[in-house]
Amino acid sequence: MALQRVTDSMMVQSSLAAMQGNLAQLAATQQQLTSGRKLNVPSDNPTDTTSAMRLRSSIADQTQYSRNAEDGDAWLGQADTALTSANDQLLRAQDLALQGANQGSASQTSLDALASEVDQIKAGMIDAANTTYLGRPVFGGVTAGVKAYDASGAYVGTPGTVDRTIAPGTTLRVDTDGQAAFGPTGDSVFDHLTALSTALRAGDSTGITAGIAALKTDQNRISAAQTDVGTRQNRIEAADQTAQDKLLSLQTSLTSVENVDLPKTIMNLQMQQTAYQASLAATSRVMQQSLLDYLR
Amino acid sequence: MTSTFSTLSTALSALQYNSAALAVAGGNIANVSTAGYARRTINAESVAQSGMPAMWSRSVSNGDGVKVGSVQRMVDPLLDAQARRQHASQAYLDVQQSSLQRVETGFNEPGASGVAAAIADFRTSWHDLANNPGSDAARSEVLGKAATLASAIGTQAANITTESGDQRTRILNDVSEVNSVATELASTNKAINAASLNGSDTGTLLDTRDQLALRLSELTGATATTRADGEFDVTLNGVSLVDGASAGTLQIASGITSTGASDGNVISYAITDSSRTTAVPAGMTGEIGGVTDLLTTTLPAYSSGLDAVAQQLADEINTQHEAGYDANGNAGTAFFSYDPTDPAATLAVAITSTSALAASGIPGGGLDAANATAMAGSTTVEASYQQLINGFGTHVDAVNRATTSQQTLTTQVDTSRTALSGVSTDEELTSMLTSQRSYQAASRVMTTVDSMLDTLINHTGLVA
Numbered sequence: 001m002a003l004q005r006v007t008d009s010m011m012v013q014s015s016l017a018a019m020q021g022n023l024a025q026l027a028a029t030q031q032q033l034t035s036g037r038k039l040n041v042p043s044d045n046p047t048d049t050t051s052a053m054r055l056r057s058s059i060a061d062q063t064q065y066s067r068n069a070e071d072g073d074a075w076l077g078q079a080d081t082a083l084t085s086a087n088d089q090l091l092r093a094q095d096l097a098l099q100g101a102n103q104g105s106a107s108q109t110s111l112d113a114l115a116s117e118v119d120q121i122k123a124g125m126i127d128a129a130n131t132t133y134l135g136r137p138v139f140g141g142v143t144a145g146v147k148a149y150d151a152s153g154a155y156v157g158t159p160g161t162v163d164r165t166i167a168p169g170t171t172l173r174v175d176t177d178g179q180a181a182f183g184p185t186g187d188s189v190f191d192h193l194t195a196l197s198t199a200l201r202a203g204d205s206t207g208i209t210a211g212i213a214a215l216k217t218d219q220n221r222i223s224a225a226q227t228d229v230g231t232r233q234n235r236i237e238a239a240d241q242t243a244q245d246k247l248l249s250l251q252t253s254l255t256s257v258e259n260v261d262l263p264k265t266i267m268n269l270q271m272q273q274t275a276y277q278a279s280l281a282a283t284s285r286v287m288q289q290s291l292l293d294y295l296r
Numbered sequence: 297m298t299s300t301f302s303t304l305s306t307a308l309s310a311l312q313y314n315s316a317a318l319a320v321a322g323g324n325i326a327n328v329s330t331a332g333y334a335r336r337t338i339n340a341e342s343v344a345q346s347g348m349p350a351m352w353s354r355s356v357s358n359g360d361g362v363k364v365g366s367v368q369r370m371v372d373p374l375l376d377a378q379a380r381r382q383h384a385s386q387a388y389l390d391v392q393q394s395s396l397q398r399v400e401t402g403f404n405e406p407g408a409s410g411v412a413a414a415i416a417d418f419r420t421s422w423h424d425l426a427n428n429p430g431s432d433a434a435r436s437e438v439l440g441k442a443a444t445l446a447s448a449i450g451t452q453a454a455n456i457t458t459e460s461g462d463q464r465t466r467i468l469n470d471v472s473e474v475n476s477v478a479t480e481l482a483s484t485n486k487a488i489n490a491a492s493l494n495g496s497d498t499g500t501l502l503d504t505r506d507q508l509a510l511r512l513s514e515l516t517g518a519t520a521t522t523r524a525d526g527e528f529d530v531t532l533n534g535v536s537l538v539d540g541a542s543a544g545t546l547q548i549a550s551g552i553t554s555t556g557a558s559d560g561n562v563i564s565y566a567i568t569d570s571s572r573t574t575a576v577p578a579g580m581t582g583e584i585g586g587v588t589d590l591l592t593t594t595l596p597a598y599s600s601g602l603d604a605v606a607q608q609l610a611d612e613i614n615t616q617h618e619a620g621y622d623a624n625g626n627a628g629t630a631f632f633s634y635d636p637t638d639p640a641a642t643l644a645v646a647i648t649s650t651s652a653l654a655a656s657g658i659p660g661g662g663l664d665a666a667n668a669t670a671m672a673g674s675t676t677v678e679a680s681y682q683q684l685i686n687g688f689g690t691h692v693d694a695v696n697r698a699t700t701s702q703q704t705l706t707t708q709v710d711t712s713r714t715a716l717s718g719v720s721t722d723e724e725l726t727s728m729l730t731s732q733r734s735y736q737a738a739s740r741v742m743t744t745v746d747s748m749l750d751t752l753i754n755h756t757g758l759v760a
Contacts, residue, residue, distance in 0.1 A: 007718030008328055010711060017707060041400045042689025043696060050686045052406035057678055060416035064423045071427050136430070142656075142664040144430065158662050165423060165669055258406060291722040295729075 015283040022276040029269045038260045048257050055254040062247040065166055069240035072164035072174035076233040079138045079176045082131035083226040086182075086189075089128070090219050093121045093193060097212045100200045108203060115200035122193040126153055129182055129190075136162075139178030148178045153190025155179055166239035172232060181225035182218070189218040302360065303745050309361030310738035313340060316364050317731040321724045332507035334371045334717040336499060341365030369499045370717050373522060376506055379709050380513035380520065384582045386706045387514040389699040391586040395463060396594065396692045402455040405685050411452060412681060414445040415609075419672050425655050426668035435623075435650035446632065446643045449606050453640035456599045463587045463595075465556040467548065467563070470584050474515050474537075474546045478530065481508040482543035485527040489541065492525045502526055512537070516546070517581030533577045535567050544569035546576075551591075563588050594691065599640070601684040606639040609677040616674035620654030620667025628654025628667070 032038050042049040096114045103110060129139050129149045140148035140157030148157040155178055162175035182189045192214040199207025320338045327333040343360040404410035421441040425434040484505050491498045509520045509528050518537060520528045530538040537544050544567040551563030565576040565584075580588065610632035617631040633646040647653060657666025 004712075004715040005718075005720060005723075007714055007720040009718040010714040013714060014711065039406055041397070041692070042403065042405055042685050043397075043400055043692035044689075046686050046689035046693055049406055049689050050682050053412045053678075053682045053685065056406060056412060057416050060413075060420055064420045068423060068427060134428070136663065142658075142662040144663050160658065160662060160664050162663075162665070163669060164427065165672065169673065171669060291725045295725065 011287065015279070015287065018279045019276070019283065022272060022279050026269070026272045026276055029265060029272055032260045032265055033262075033269065036260060037258055038265075039258045052254060052257050055250055055257065059247060059250045059254065061168070062243045062250060066240050066243040066247065068164040069166045069236050069243060072166065072172060072236045073233060073240065075133050075138055075162065075164075075174040076229050076236060078131050078133045079229045080226065080233065082128045082138065083176075083181065083222055083229060086125050086128040087219065087222050087226065089121050089124050090189065090215060090222060093118055093196070094212065094215050094219070096121075097196055097200075097208055097215060101205060101208045101212065111200045111203055115197045118193055118197040118200060122153065122190055122197070123151075125182075125193070126151065126190060129178060137178075139176055139181060141175065141177065149182075149190065153188060153194065155185045155188070164236070166236060167242070170239075172236055172239070174232070174236070176225055176229055181222055183221060189215070189222070192218055300745075300749070304742060306359070306361035307738045307741040307745070309343060309363060310741070311735060313362045313364060314731040314735040314738065318728060318735075320367060321728045321731065324719045325721060325724050328719045328721060332503050332510075333719070334369045334499075334503060334506075335719045337368050337370060339365040339368060367497065367499070369502060371502075371506070372713075372716055375709065375713050375716065376510075377520070379713055380510055380518075382702070382706045382709045383510060384513045384517035384585075386699075386702050387583045388517065388581040388586040388589075389695060389702050391466075391583045392590050392594070393692075393695050393699045395459060395587075395590055396695055399455060399459050399595070399598070400688065400692050403452065403685065403688075409448075411445070411448045411605075412678065412685075414441070414448040415675070415678050415681065417441045418445045419675075422668050422672035425653070426665040426672060429655040429663045429665040429668060432650055435653050435655075438653055439645060439647065439650060442631070442645045442647075445609075446645055449602065449609075449640050449643050452602055453599065453606075453638075456595055456602070457641070460558070460591055460595050461556065463591055464552045464558065467552060467584060467587050467591075468554075468556055470515055470587070471546050471548060471565075474512065474584070475543075477508050477511050477515070478538050478543040478546070481505065481512065481528060481530065481538050482541050484508060485538070486541035488526045498526055513582060515582050516584050532565075532567065533580060535574045535576050536569065537567055539569070542570065547573075549575060563592055598684070598688055601687070602640040603638070605677055605681050605684060606634060606643045607636070608680055609675055610634050610639065610643060612675040612677065613671070616667070616671050617654050619657075619670070621656040621659045622654045623651040623656075625656075625660040627659070628652075 031040065039045060039048055039052055096118055100111055100114045126149050130147050131138055132146060135146060137143065137146060137148040137157060142160030142162065143156070143158040145156065148155065150156050157178055159177070159179075161173045163171040164174050165171050179185065179188070183191070185191075192211060195207065196211035196215070198204075199211055317338050317340075320336050324335050327335075340362050341364070343363050405412060407413065418438075418441045421434070421438045425431075425438050428434045484501055488498050488501045488505065491501060505526070505528055509518075509530060512518045512530055513520075516532050516537075518530045518532045520530050522528060523540070527540050528538065529536065529540065532546070537546065547566050547568060549564045549566040550561040551559060553559050564578065565580070566573050567576060568574075579585070613632055614630045617628040620628040622628055629652065630646050633642075633644050635642040653668075655668035655671075656662060656664040657670070658664045
């Protein structure tokens with residue numbers, strides 16, 4: 001700048017401007033430090049603001065996907081337990097049927113005993129098929145009721161799927177179709193157990209043999225359903241893990257976009273503080289000087 | 297031959313001049329912190345012989361002392377014009393910046409309480425309902441989150457409306473200030489004219505004139521031209537506002553009613569003088585120009601962007617909701633309601649009963665949740681909203697940057713002005729000392745002449 005007159009008001013103005021500027025920077029840094037955020041309004045960095053909004057939206061989504069997956073996992077877990085129990089009971093029923101078939105000459109009393117145990121097994125299997133999760137039968141489709149099968153073993157559920165969204169645009173079925181696992185009405189495992197019980201009571205060896213064959217088919221169906229549930233459970237657990245991993249990386253990204261770099265900001269604060277103190281010191285020294293100090 | 301007594305009168309002129317110089321220094325020191333005061337300098341002029349030398353009329357005088365040549369006001373009209381221009385641009389940006397920053401802070405973006413967060417929460421609540429379609433709690437949550445979302449959008453719309461209202465009131469105040477400043481400038485012009493005719497000092501009047509013209513420029517971006525006698529004529533985008541001693545009246549021709557409400561038209565201005573009313577072309581700067589641009593462009597653009605977001609949200613959600621079936625097996629109805637003329641401010645949840653939420657994808661009750669799942673993914677409004685916020689943020693960022701660089705220019709021209717016109721106490725003290733010493737020396741000249749005359753009159757012919 002060319003040589004110019006330096007006047008009192010010029011000194012006052014430039015000192016004030018310098019101190020104001022330093023203070024404004026200090027205040028901005030202080031706001032960043034106290035709020036912990038470097039993005040406080042969109043204009044701080046419009047691009048980062050958009051990123052932050054996207055990241056926040058994705059974080060909400062992934063959190064929800066993880067919750068959905070955990071809920072679905074619980075559904076599938078219940079179904080798995082129920083099917084395992086049904087499978088065990090069915091094995092026992094097969095044993096009983098074989099006993100009945102081998103005791104062709106046995107007394108009707110012992111066959112009746114076998115028949116009543118088969119009845120018990122049927123009741124137990126209906127209980128397993130009515131397993132609920134949070135009040136909803138896991139084999140009942142979308143029924144509003146609490147049972148998938150009535151006491152006689154007839155299907156009372158509403159066909160339909162219960163889905164969980166586990167990733168953007170990806171849903172996974174978490175219920176199990178009762179009629180696929182336990183057989184369609186009229187040809188279900190419960191009908192077969194009723195028929196077996198009747199055959200045992202009647203000492204009808206042909207009926208018992210037919211029952212053994214039918215139970216074999218039922219067991220295959222239940223095993224297949226169990227495998228299916230297991231596969232889906234694996235998938236949903238993997239989806240949950242993926243969602244949680246994504247969540248972590250999204251949160252890391254959000255922090256780096258939105259939050260201050262603490263050491264760097266503290267260094268900045270130190271530097272700005274020093275600059276402010278320097279401007280205060282310089283102002284107090286220069287403004288005190290006057291020709292009056294040297295005139296008598 | 298010089299007269300014996302002429303030296304006395306030379307000394308007297310020095311005494312008079314130095315008193316005047318001391319008075320000027322005193323005046324400068326007194327006004328060291330007066331806003332708009334331009335320092336005065338006194339110019340000395342030596343008094344030469346009178347008349348033209350001629351063959352029979354010649355002077356042998358070596359000068360007859362000193363007199364006050366002029367008292368000059370140290371200003372540069374070019375710098376003053378620059379200052380007016382820069383201050384107008386500064387005011388134009390400052391007023392926009394402070395308003396936009398207020399609006400922007402009201403967004404709460406990015407954050408946990410803005411519209412974006414409300415959209416995410418709304419979507420999450422549909423997922424929860426999909427997980428648990430039979431639960432009244434999940435259904436209430438959806439309604440609650442929807443109400444939060446509608447009110448978040450409504451709050452933003454209300455913020456813009458409030459800000460627009462405040463800015464319209466500001467224009468009303470600014471216009472009345474323009475008129476009172478213009479009237480004052482006209483009467484100052486009249487005084488300057490009178491003072492320069494009778495030869496009085498116009499310095500203080502010119503200080504006032506410059507201050508008033510600067511304020512007019514800050515308010516409207518007006519430009520001033522100087523007349524020969526120092527009067528200022530002020531024009532606003534080519535339309536005369538102050539013409540010598542007469543001032544026109546700035547009026548709001550359309551856009552704002554006298555109570556500060558909007559009349560729905562574009563804001564425009566006109567100036568009425570004694571004979572006619574002339575429309576002011578658009579494109580003023582200064583505070584009024586800044587606020588006008590804010591009210592004409594920036595705020596309405598954001599407002600209509602927000603309206604589009606609200607409408608898109610409501611339409612998308614309604615379409616999907618109407619595709620589902622509620623808890624009683626009836627087809628879903630519109631989820632959000634709004635007034636198409638003002639969607640953002642009137643957005644509201646139309647569903648009142650939890651059982652009316654269409655979570656099911658199949659008619660006839662049941663706990664199917666296919667539509668709830670679809671609802672969760674049915675809106676793409678987030679992207680539109682992000683774009684809106686990004687656009688506004690970028691605009692505010694640009695205004696912030698422009699304000700900062702304008703500040704540099706304004707400071708520079710202000711510094712140049714104070715460098716020229718500001719009072720330096722050290723300088724004034726020095727000129728005080730000079731005056732004092734000169735006064736003392738002139739007094740000594742008088743004493744010497746006196747003692748010479750004393751010798752001549754009282755001691756001539758006497759021998760000690």
